[in-house]
Amino acid sequence: MRVGFGYDVHRLVAGRPLVLGGVTIPFDRGLDGHSDADVLVHAVMDALLGAAGLGDIGCHFPDNDPRYAGISxxxxxxxxxxxxxxxxxxxxxxxxxxxxxxxxxxxxIPGMRANMARVLGVAEERVNVKATTTEGLGFTGSGQGMAAYAVCTIIPGQVVPGNNCFRR
Known part of the structure:
Protein backbone atom coordinates (compact mmCIF):
# COMPACT_ATOMS: atom_id res chain seq x y z
CA MET A 1 0.00 0.00 0.00
CA ARG A 2 1.21 3.52 -0.77
CA VAL A 3 0.19 6.78 0.92
CA GLY A 4 -0.10 10.24 -0.59
CA PHE A 5 -0.71 13.69 0.87
CA GLY A 6 -2.17 16.71 -0.88
CA TYR A 7 -2.68 20.34 0.03
CA ASP A 8 -4.12 23.25 -1.92
CA VAL A 9 -5.11 26.87 -1.34
CA HIS A 10 -7.11 29.36 -3.41
CA ARG A 11 -8.12 32.97 -2.79
CA LEU A 12 -11.83 33.83 -2.56
CA VAL A 13 -12.91 36.48 -5.09
CA ALA A 14 -16.13 38.06 -6.32
CA GLY A 15 -17.53 37.08 -9.69
CA ARG A 16 -16.66 33.38 -9.66
CA PRO A 17 -18.78 30.39 -8.68
CA LEU A 18 -17.72 28.42 -5.60
CA VAL A 19 -17.07 24.83 -6.68
CA LEU A 20 -15.99 22.20 -4.15
CA GLY A 21 -15.88 18.51 -4.96
CA GLY A 22 -17.62 19.31 -8.23
CA VAL A 23 -20.61 20.82 -6.39
CA THR A 24 -21.52 24.46 -7.07
CA ILE A 25 -22.28 26.02 -3.70
CA PRO A 26 -24.33 29.22 -3.32
CA PHE A 27 -21.97 31.88 -1.93
CA ASP A 28 -21.11 35.50 -2.65
CA ARG A 29 -17.59 34.61 -3.80
CA GLY A 30 -15.77 31.79 -5.54
CA LEU A 31 -12.23 30.49 -5.66
CA ASP A 32 -9.75 32.16 -7.99
CA GLY A 33 -7.68 29.99 -10.29
CA HIS A 34 -6.95 28.91 -13.85
CA SER A 35 -9.40 26.00 -13.76
CA ASP A 36 -12.59 26.02 -11.69
CA ALA A 37 -10.21 26.31 -8.68
CA ASP A 38 -11.84 23.40 -6.84
CA VAL A 39 -9.47 23.37 -3.87
CA LEU A 40 -10.81 20.03 -2.58
CA VAL A 41 -10.34 18.13 -5.83
CA HIS A 42 -6.90 19.71 -6.31
CA ALA A 43 -5.73 18.44 -2.92
CA VAL A 44 -7.14 14.98 -3.69
CA MET A 45 -5.39 14.88 -7.08
CA ASP A 46 -2.06 15.83 -5.52
CA ALA A 47 -2.48 13.12 -2.87
CA LEU A 48 -3.22 10.47 -5.49
CA LEU A 49 -0.39 11.55 -7.78
CA GLY A 50 2.01 11.70 -4.85
CA ALA A 51 1.13 8.20 -3.69
CA ALA A 52 1.82 6.88 -7.17
CA GLY A 53 5.04 8.86 -7.53
CA LEU A 54 3.61 10.70 -10.54
CA GLY A 55 4.50 14.28 -9.68
CA ASP A 56 1.78 16.83 -8.98
CA ILE A 57 -1.14 18.49 -10.73
CA GLY A 58 1.03 21.42 -11.85
CA CYS A 59 3.20 19.22 -14.02
CA HIS A 60 0.24 17.33 -15.52
CA PHE A 61 -2.14 20.31 -15.89
CA PRO A 62 -0.04 23.53 -15.91
CA ASP A 63 -1.86 26.75 -15.07
CA ASN A 64 -0.33 28.46 -18.10
CA ASP A 65 -1.87 25.95 -20.53
CA PRO A 66 -5.01 27.40 -22.16
CA ARG A 67 -6.52 23.88 -22.47
CA TYR A 68 -7.19 23.96 -18.73
CA ALA A 69 -8.67 27.47 -18.48
CA GLY A 70 -11.99 27.14 -16.66
CA ILE A 71 -11.95 23.33 -16.88
CA SER A 72 -13.86 21.27 -14.34
CA ILE A 109 -20.53 16.95 1.40
CA PRO A 110 -22.55 13.91 0.22
CA GLY A 111 -22.55 15.34 -3.32
CA MET A 112 -18.80 15.98 -3.16
CA ARG A 113 -18.13 12.41 -2.08
CA ALA A 114 -20.43 11.00 -4.75
CA ASN A 115 -18.82 13.10 -7.52
CA MET A 116 -15.26 12.13 -6.68
CA ALA A 117 -16.12 8.45 -6.17
CA ARG A 118 -17.97 8.37 -9.49
CA VAL A 119 -15.14 9.85 -11.58
CA LEU A 120 -12.57 7.59 -9.89
CA GLY A 121 -14.76 4.51 -10.23
CA VAL A 122 -14.67 3.65 -6.52
CA ALA A 123 -17.37 3.08 -3.92
CA GLU A 124 -18.47 6.20 -2.03
CA GLU A 125 -17.44 4.71 1.30
CA ARG A 126 -13.83 4.91 0.06
CA VAL A 127 -14.07 8.71 -0.20
CA ASN A 128 -14.46 10.79 2.95
CA VAL A 129 -14.82 14.58 3.09
CA LYS A 130 -14.95 16.80 6.15
CA ALA A 131 -15.12 20.55 6.66
CA THR A 132 -13.75 22.70 9.44
CA THR A 133 -13.17 26.33 10.32
CA THR A 134 -10.13 27.92 11.88
CA GLU A 135 -12.16 29.78 14.51
CA GLY A 136 -11.55 33.05 12.69
CA LEU A 137 -7.76 32.66 12.56
CA GLY A 138 -5.52 33.06 9.50
CA PHE A 139 -6.42 33.62 5.85
CA THR A 140 -9.19 31.01 5.94
CA GLY A 141 -10.64 32.40 9.15
CA SER A 142 -10.73 35.93 7.76
CA GLY A 143 -12.48 34.72 4.61
CA GLN A 144 -9.60 35.55 2.27
CA GLY A 145 -9.40 32.01 0.93
CA MET A 146 -9.97 28.32 1.41
CA ALA A 147 -7.61 25.40 1.85
CA ALA A 148 -7.95 21.66 1.60
CA TYR A 149 -5.87 18.73 2.81
CA ALA A 150 -6.14 15.17 1.54
CA VAL A 151 -4.52 11.86 2.31
CA CYS A 152 -5.03 8.71 0.31
CA THR A 153 -3.89 5.15 0.05
CA ILE A 154 -3.51 3.31 -3.20
CA ILE A 155 -2.77 -0.31 -3.90
CA PRO A 156 0.04 -0.79 -6.40
CA GLY A 157 0.21 -3.34 -9.11
CA GLN A 158 2.78 -3.27 -11.87
CA VAL A 159 4.09 0.26 -12.41
CA VAL A 160 4.24 1.37 -16.03
CA PRO A 161 7.22 3.71 -16.53
CA GLY A 162 6.88 7.01 -18.36
CA ASN A 163 3.58 8.29 -16.88
CA ASN A 164 5.12 10.82 -14.54
CA CYS A 165 6.55 14.31 -14.81
CA PHE A 166 10.09 13.15 -14.13
CA ARG A 167 10.78 11.55 -17.49
CA ARG A 168 14.39 11.86 -18.59
Whole structure:
Protein backbone atom coordinates (compact mmCIF):
# COMPACT_ATOMS: atom_id res chain seq x y z
CA MET A 1 0.00 0.00 0.00
CA ARG A 2 1.21 3.52 -0.77
CA VAL A 3 0.19 6.78 0.92
CA GLY A 4 -0.10 10.24 -0.59
CA PHE A 5 -0.71 13.69 0.87
CA GLY A 6 -2.17 16.71 -0.88
CA TYR A 7 -2.68 20.34 0.03
CA ASP A 8 -4.12 23.25 -1.92
CA VAL A 9 -5.11 26.87 -1.34
CA HIS A 10 -7.11 29.36 -3.41
CA ARG A 11 -8.12 32.97 -2.79
CA LEU A 12 -11.83 33.83 -2.56
CA VAL A 13 -12.91 36.48 -5.09
CA ALA A 14 -16.13 38.06 -6.32
CA GLY A 15 -17.53 37.08 -9.69
CA ARG A 16 -16.66 33.38 -9.66
CA PRO A 17 -18.78 30.39 -8.68
CA LEU A 18 -17.72 28.42 -5.60
CA VAL A 19 -17.07 24.83 -6.68
CA LEU A 20 -15.99 22.20 -4.15
CA GLY A 21 -15.88 18.51 -4.96
CA GLY A 22 -17.62 19.31 -8.23
CA VAL A 23 -20.61 20.82 -6.39
CA THR A 24 -21.52 24.46 -7.07
CA ILE A 25 -22.28 26.02 -3.70
CA PRO A 26 -24.33 29.22 -3.32
CA PHE A 27 -21.97 31.88 -1.93
CA ASP A 28 -21.11 35.50 -2.65
CA ARG A 29 -17.59 34.61 -3.80
CA GLY A 30 -15.77 31.79 -5.54
CA LEU A 31 -12.23 30.49 -5.66
CA ASP A 32 -9.75 32.16 -7.99
CA GLY A 33 -7.68 29.99 -10.29
CA HIS A 34 -6.95 28.91 -13.85
CA SER A 35 -9.40 26.00 -13.76
CA ASP A 36 -12.59 26.02 -11.69
CA ALA A 37 -10.21 26.31 -8.68
CA ASP A 38 -11.84 23.40 -6.84
CA VAL A 39 -9.47 23.37 -3.87
CA LEU A 40 -10.81 20.03 -2.58
CA VAL A 41 -10.34 18.13 -5.83
CA HIS A 42 -6.90 19.71 -6.31
CA ALA A 43 -5.73 18.44 -2.92
CA VAL A 44 -7.14 14.98 -3.69
CA MET A 45 -5.39 14.88 -7.08
CA ASP A 46 -2.06 15.83 -5.52
CA ALA A 47 -2.48 13.12 -2.87
CA LEU A 48 -3.22 10.47 -5.49
CA LEU A 49 -0.39 11.55 -7.78
CA GLY A 50 2.01 11.70 -4.85
CA ALA A 51 1.13 8.20 -3.69
CA ALA A 52 1.82 6.88 -7.17
CA GLY A 53 5.04 8.86 -7.53
CA LEU A 54 3.61 10.70 -10.54
CA GLY A 55 4.50 14.28 -9.68
CA ASP A 56 1.78 16.83 -8.98
CA ILE A 57 -1.14 18.49 -10.73
CA GLY A 58 1.03 21.42 -11.85
CA CYS A 59 3.20 19.22 -14.02
CA HIS A 60 0.24 17.33 -15.52
CA PHE A 61 -2.14 20.31 -15.89
CA PRO A 62 -0.04 23.53 -15.91
CA ASP A 63 -1.86 26.75 -15.07
CA ASN A 64 -0.33 28.46 -18.10
CA ASP A 65 -1.87 25.95 -20.53
CA PRO A 66 -5.01 27.40 -22.16
CA ARG A 67 -6.52 23.88 -22.47
CA TYR A 68 -7.19 23.96 -18.73
CA ALA A 69 -8.67 27.47 -18.48
CA GLY A 70 -11.99 27.14 -16.66
CA ILE A 71 -11.95 23.33 -16.88
CA SER A 72 -13.86 21.27 -14.34
CA UNK A 73 -11.47 19.79 -11.81
CA UNK A 74 -13.58 16.63 -11.87
CA UNK A 75 -12.45 16.11 -15.49
CA UNK A 76 -8.85 16.48 -14.32
CA UNK A 77 -9.50 14.05 -11.45
CA UNK A 78 -10.85 11.55 -13.98
CA UNK A 79 -7.59 11.90 -15.94
CA UNK A 80 -5.59 11.34 -12.75
CA UNK A 81 -7.64 8.19 -12.16
CA UNK A 82 -6.72 6.98 -15.65
CA UNK A 83 -3.03 7.71 -14.99
CA UNK A 84 -3.21 5.64 -11.82
CA UNK A 85 -4.95 2.78 -13.60
CA UNK A 86 -2.40 2.88 -16.41
CA UNK A 87 0.29 2.57 -13.76
CA UNK A 88 -1.42 -0.44 -12.21
CA UNK A 89 -2.70 1.44 -9.14
CA UNK A 90 -6.12 1.21 -7.53
CA UNK A 91 -7.54 3.79 -5.12
CA UNK A 92 -8.00 2.25 -1.69
CA UNK A 93 -9.30 5.29 0.17
CA UNK A 94 -9.32 9.10 0.29
CA UNK A 95 -9.80 11.27 3.35
CA UNK A 96 -9.99 15.04 2.86
CA UNK A 97 -10.82 18.16 4.83
CA UNK A 98 -11.87 21.59 3.54
CA UNK A 99 -10.78 24.53 5.69
CA UNK A 100 -13.18 27.47 5.33
CA UNK A 101 -14.84 29.90 7.70
CA UNK A 102 -17.91 30.18 5.46
CA UNK A 103 -20.17 28.98 3.96
CA UNK A 104 -21.47 26.02 5.93
CA UNK A 105 -20.62 22.94 3.87
CA UNK A 106 -22.11 19.95 5.71
CA UNK A 107 -25.16 19.69 3.44
CA UNK A 108 -23.01 19.61 0.31
CA ILE A 109 -20.53 16.95 1.40
CA PRO A 110 -22.55 13.91 0.22
CA GLY A 111 -22.55 15.34 -3.32
CA MET A 112 -18.80 15.98 -3.16
CA ARG A 113 -18.13 12.41 -2.08
CA ALA A 114 -20.43 11.00 -4.75
CA ASN A 115 -18.82 13.10 -7.52
CA MET A 116 -15.26 12.13 -6.68
CA ALA A 117 -16.12 8.45 -6.17
CA ARG A 118 -17.97 8.37 -9.49
CA VAL A 119 -15.14 9.85 -11.58
CA LEU A 120 -12.57 7.59 -9.89
CA GLY A 121 -14.76 4.51 -10.23
CA VAL A 122 -14.67 3.65 -6.52
CA ALA A 123 -17.37 3.08 -3.92
CA GLU A 124 -18.47 6.20 -2.03
CA GLU A 125 -17.44 4.71 1.30
CA ARG A 126 -13.83 4.91 0.06
CA VAL A 127 -14.07 8.71 -0.20
CA ASN A 128 -14.46 10.79 2.95
CA VAL A 129 -14.82 14.58 3.09
CA LYS A 130 -14.95 16.80 6.15
CA ALA A 131 -15.12 20.55 6.66
CA THR A 132 -13.75 22.70 9.44
CA THR A 133 -13.17 26.33 10.32
CA THR A 134 -10.13 27.92 11.88
CA GLU A 135 -12.16 29.78 14.51
CA GLY A 136 -11.55 33.05 12.69
CA LEU A 137 -7.76 32.66 12.56
CA GLY A 138 -5.52 33.06 9.50
CA PHE A 139 -6.42 33.62 5.85
CA THR A 140 -9.19 31.01 5.94
CA GLY A 141 -10.64 32.40 9.15
CA SER A 142 -10.73 35.93 7.76
CA GLY A 143 -12.48 34.72 4.61
CA GLN A 144 -9.60 35.55 2.27
CA GLY A 145 -9.40 32.01 0.93
CA MET A 146 -9.97 28.32 1.41
CA ALA A 147 -7.61 25.40 1.85
CA ALA A 148 -7.95 21.66 1.60
CA TYR A 149 -5.87 18.73 2.81
CA ALA A 150 -6.14 15.17 1.54
CA VAL A 151 -4.52 11.86 2.31
CA CYS A 152 -5.03 8.71 0.31
CA THR A 153 -3.89 5.15 0.05
CA ILE A 154 -3.51 3.31 -3.20
CA ILE A 155 -2.77 -0.31 -3.90
CA PRO A 156 0.04 -0.79 -6.40
CA GLY A 157 0.21 -3.34 -9.11
CA GLN A 158 2.78 -3.27 -11.87
CA VAL A 159 4.09 0.26 -12.41
CA VAL A 160 4.24 1.37 -16.03
CA PRO A 161 7.22 3.71 -16.53
CA GLY A 162 6.88 7.01 -18.36
CA ASN A 163 3.58 8.29 -16.88
CA ASN A 164 5.12 10.82 -14.54
CA CYS A 165 6.55 14.31 -14.81
CA PHE A 166 10.09 13.15 -14.13
CA ARG A 167 10.78 11.55 -17.49
CA ARG A 168 14.39 11.86 -18.59
Missing amino acids: SLLLLERVGRLLAAGGFAVNNIDAVIVAQAPRLAGF
